[in-house]
Amino acid sequence: xxxxxxxxxxxxxxxxxxxxxxxxxxxxxxxxxxxxxxxxxxxxxxxxxxxxxxxxxxxxxxxxxxxxxxxxxxxxxxxxxxxxxxxxxxxxxxxxxxxxxxxxxxxxxxxxxxxxxxxxxxxxxxxxxxxxxxxxxxxxxxxxxxxxxxxxxxxxxxxxxxxxxxxxxxxxxxxxxxxxxxxxxxxxxxxxxxxxxxxxxxxxxxxxxxxxxxxxxxxxxxxxxxxxxxxxxxxxxxxxxxxxxxxxxxxxxxxxxxxxxxxxxxxxxxxxxxxxxxxxxxxxxxxxxxxxxxxxxxxxxxxxxxxxxxxxxxxxxxxxxxxxxxxxxxxxxxxxxxxxxxxxxxxxxxxxxxxxxxxxxxxxxxxxxxxxxxxxxxxxxxxxxxxxxxxxxxxxxxxxxxxxx
Amino acid sequence: xxxxxxxxxxxxxxxxxxxxxxxxxxxxxxxxxxxxxxxxxxxxxxxxxxxxxxxxxxxxxxxxxxxxxxxxxxxxxxxxxxxxxxxxxxxxxxxxxxxxxxxxxxxxxxxxxxxxxxxxxxxxxxxxxxxxxxxxxxxxxxxxxxxxxxxxxxxxxxxxxxxxxxxxxxxxxxxxxxxxxxxxxxxxxxxxxxxxxxxxxxxxxxxxxxxxxxxxxxxxxxxxxxxxxxxxxxxxxxxxxxxxxxxxxxxxxxxxxxxxxxxxxxxxxxxxxxxxxxxxxxxxxxxxxxxxxxxxxxxxxxxxxxxxxxxxxxxxxxxxxxxxxxxxxxxxxxxxxxxxxxxxx
Numbered sequence: 001x002x003x004x005x006x007x008x009x010x011x012x013x014x015x016x017x018x019x020x021x022x023x024x025x026x027x028x029x030x031x032x033x034x035x036x037x038x039x040x041x042x043x044x045x046x047x048x049x050x051x052x053x054x055x056x057x058x059x060x061x062x063x064x065x066x067x068x069x070x071x072x073x074x075x076x077x078x079x080x081x082x083x084x085x086x087x088x089x090x091x092x093x094x095x096x097x098x099x100x101x102x103x104x105x106x107x108x109x110x111x112x113x114x115x116x117x118x119x120x121x122x123x124x125x126x127x128x129x130x131x132x133x134x135x136x137x138x139x140x141x142x143x144x145x146x147x148x149x150x151x152x153x154x155x156x157x158x159x160x161x162x163x164x165x166x167x168x169x170x171x172x173x174x175x176x177x178x179x180x181x182x183x184x185x186x187x188x189x190x191x192x193x194x195x196x197x198x199x200x201x202x203x204x205x206x207x208x209x210x211x212x213x214x215x216x217x218x219x220x221x222x223x224x225x226x227x228x229x230x231x232x233x234x235x236x237x238x239x240x241x242x243x244x245x246x247x248x249x250x251x252x253x254x255x256x257x258x259x260x261x262x263x264x265x266x267x268x269x270x271x272x273x274x275x276x277x278x279x280x281x282x283x284x285x286x287x288x289x290x291x292x293x294x295x296x297x298x299x300x301x302x303x304x305x306x307x308x309x310x311x312x313x314x315x316x317x318x319x320x321x322x323x324x325x326x327x328x329x330x331x332x333x334x335x336x337x338x339x340x341x342x343x344x345x346x347x348x349x350x351x352x353x354x355x356x357x358x359x360x361x362x363x364x365x366x367x368x369x370x371x372x373x374x375x376x377x378x379x380x381x382x383x384x385x386x387x388x389x390x391x392x393x394x395x396x397x398x399x400x401x402x403x404x405x
Numbered sequence: 406x407x408x409x410x411x412x413x414x415x416x417x418x419x420x421x422x423x424x425x426x427x428x429x430x431x432x433x434x435x436x437x438x439x440x441x442x443x444x445x446x447x448x449x450x451x452x453x454x455x456x457x458x459x460x461x462x463x464x465x466x467x468x469x470x471x472x473x474x475x476x477x478x479x480x481x482x483x484x485x486x487x488x489x490x491x492x493x494x495x496x497x498x499x500x501x502x503x504x505x506x507x508x509x510x511x512x513x514x515x516x517x518x519x520x521x522x523x524x525x526x527x528x529x530x531x532x533x534x535x536x537x538x539x540x541x542x543x544x545x546x547x548x549x550x551x552x553x554x555x556x557x558x559x560x561x562x563x564x565x566x567x568x569x570x571x572x573x574x575x576x577x578x579x580x581x582x583x584x585x586x587x588x589x590x591x592x593x594x595x596x597x598x599x600x601x602x603x604x605x606x607x608x609x610x611x612x613x614x615x616x617x618x619x620x621x622x623x624x625x626x627x628x629x630x631x632x633x634x635x636x637x638x639x640x641x642x643x644x645x646x647x648x649x650x651x652x653x654x655x656x657x658x659x660x661x662x663x664x665x666x667x668x669x670x671x672x673x674x675x676x677x678x679x680x681x682x683x684x685x686x687x688x689x690x691x692x693x694x695x696x697x698x699x700x701x702x703x704x705x706x707x708x709x710x711x712x713x714x715x716x717x718x719x720x721x722x723x724x725x726x727x728x729x730x731x732x733x734x735x736x737x738x739x740x741x742x743x744x745x746x747x748x749x750x
Contacts, residue, residue: 011588018589029605166730168681170688170701171722174708182712183447340594347689348708358597363604363691375593375601383592 005391012387019383020096023376024089027368035075045071101373106365112373115357120377122253122353126345127338129269130276131331138281139327142288143315149293157289161282169341173275173348180271181250188245195238202231246270251350272345280334287330291323298322325397332389336382354378423466430460439524446521446715480738483731490728494548503527505541506696512536522716530720533703534710539717542698543724549610549699550728554679556614558621558672565625566661566668572626573633574656583626590623599682603691610693617682621675628671632664670743673736677729684725700725 045067053063053070075081080088095102101112145154167175179187206227213224248271256265295301296319304314343355350356354374362370433456437449465478493500504510516536520528530539572583590598599616606612636642637660645659686692687701695702700721707717 014585015588015592018585019592022589023601026601026605162733163730166677166733167726168684168722168729170685170704171718171726174704174711174718174722178711178715178718186447337594340597343596343600343689344685355596358600359689359691363600366604368604371601371604375597378597379593382594386592 004394008387008390012383015383016380019379020093020376021089023372023379024092026372026375028085035072035079035081039068039071039075049074096373096376101376102369104361104367105369106361106367112369115361115370116354116373116377119352119354119357122255122351123339123342123346123355125256126269126272126276126342126351126353127335129273130280130338131335133273133277134280134284134334135331137277138284138288141281142285142327143292143320145285145289146292146296147311147315149289154289157285161286164278164282167279169275169279170344170348172278173272173345176271176275177250177348180248184245184247188242192238192242195234199231199235199238202227202234206231253349253351253353272342272349272351275345275348276338276342280331280338283334284327284330288323288327291326292319295319295323325393328396329389329393332385332392336385339381339385340378420467420470423463423470426459426463427467428463430456430458430463432456433459435524438522438529442521442523449522450715450719477738480734483734486727486731487735490547490724491551493544494551497544497548500544502541502544503532503538505538505545505698508535508537508696519710519714519717521714522720531714531716533707533717537698539703539720542703543700543721546698546700546703546721547724547728549693549697550680550683550725553610553614553617553683553693554676556611557617557679558676560615560618561621561625561675562668562672564618565622566629566664568622569626569629570633570656570660570664573630574637574652574660576634580630583630587623587626590619595620595682596685599686600691603686608686608692608694610697613683613686613693617679620679620682624671624675625668629664629668632667633660636660636663667744670739671736673732673739677732677736680725680729680732 045064049067049070050063053066057063057066080091092102099113101116103111104115141157145157148154164172206224209224209227246267249268253268254260254264256262258265292315301314301318304318309318340355342351342353343359345351346353346356347359354377358371358374358378361367362374434453435456437451437453437456441449441452461478461482464482468478469476504514504516511532516528516532518532518534518536520526520532520536522529522531522539528538528540530543532538533542568583572580593601598619602616602619606616642655642659645655650659683692684699684701684704687699688705690702690705692701693699695706703721704718707714707721711718
């Protein structure tokens, strides 16, 4: 067990080493002189250098070329570009490990670390929120689809999962904006109509049970009560939603530490989180469904059935746990994917998250320290997360735990 | 249970229910896209989608009547969609399309901006804020998308396939080194890897293809390595060894032809991933730039007006969705047919 964990951690070392090398070499593969890339096409002349040059050559001389040369020299010195690559790499890595990701090239009064500290919590919150949402929805859906395999709901969820996986995430985001923000009345009515159909169907089946009990004298009365309770809950929730339909903002984000409070935070984070969650719901549901179906073939389920346990007890006490291991692994991987993939959502909903920090402050402005720092931090987070999930898997699954001690 | 009954409400599938359904579907699509040009876009969208659903149900009934119950209509529709899209992209210059790229020309011609889609006008899918034709943009966007993804997938198959086959054949240290390399590439979140690469490269179509190839390479290394491991144990490789074939001959004459098929079977799915990734970069404004139209940058341009003009976003978006969906559908089938590991299960 300990040996396995150590092995995983040892494998981490070369991967992290290569990640850091590749991230660092970003500046080197950029065509041309890195110093020129850092300076940009038309570098402004810093007033300090300008004053020095004016003092040296007088007002009349055209100092623009001299200034460019001076800036070029100062950039080469500041980034130690005259040193050999490996030396610069070691210095950069040493700084990065101690948390110093350098200063931003385009906005030199700020460090990269400050930017990341401000934006990472937003990204993290969206990722956590969306994973929670995805698991909350997909576990009941997967269980239901597996238990009613081949029936209407299963086929419907199978088909729509396949379709949802094919929708790019930015399109999902725009669809959600269209219906939740621009046309909320439509959703409100659709939800009400579907809830009413559901309620009518529940009442109808309850009625049928009662009638059949009266005719044949069988013991199905308890189910009719659950149907009534469920129907009342659905009707109440639907009516509540119809009259107090939450109003979601098109853009913007309110931190949970801000004065507006945590409800405002939930309200602004809901649509972005749902955008990320929808695809994962489709993936998780299919995975859990097929795992449960595989588990239901096992002998211990047969023995539980033979002992006369109810379907519900078999599902939640016997089948769900052994079927959920690959879901947990996938959820871990998906969490990493969400951390790296929120760029799109942050752009659509204009959230002050880390992805948008990298794109807007880094990629667009050619600010290499921002890109390098951001990429390094996100990738490290994802790598550590995946290793953590791998290790957790060994602890969670008793079959592996006992099998390879 | 009751779900089954909901489906029983539909008439039983037969030839004589199918043909009227096809006609009704076509009428719905025609009414939605061509007749109701003045009503709300949501109504038009619902009518058109309803038409597609009814028409599909009818077509499915008719085709299955002739071809048997196991005929995969959706697979063939997916293939037809991809073929039509590819043909339209290749012969885009020959099609009677309106101006989709040059704003100066639409301004001079005085084309109306933000025209609503009308199937029977010169702008079947309407125009955008610059009066550029959406249909033209969508087709030329398909051309860019397909060009980029075909180049990227070719690069990915050649590079990833070679590296993976070598790793699987030599095993040992070579395999370990390549394994670490693959793990590293896979440990970057895909979009973040693309962002990093885009920072240093100009966003030309060729550069984008090279960048997007990085998405496919690690996957291809893994697939070809796994398949090589399987095939290298087989008797025909042993026979070749016994006949004194050298390593290069074994790799290129014995292994590569066998590994190539499973690699190609994954190509459809990876092309779908690449199309989405390319569109995402264009959408973020760091991929291929205007005036070159791509699905991503058309959607990005439309997102400010789409509360009142949803066609700006949902037409390129819908075409992209259908393409990705079709490629996934074909890819799933191809994998079942050609990937030995999948077929054995």
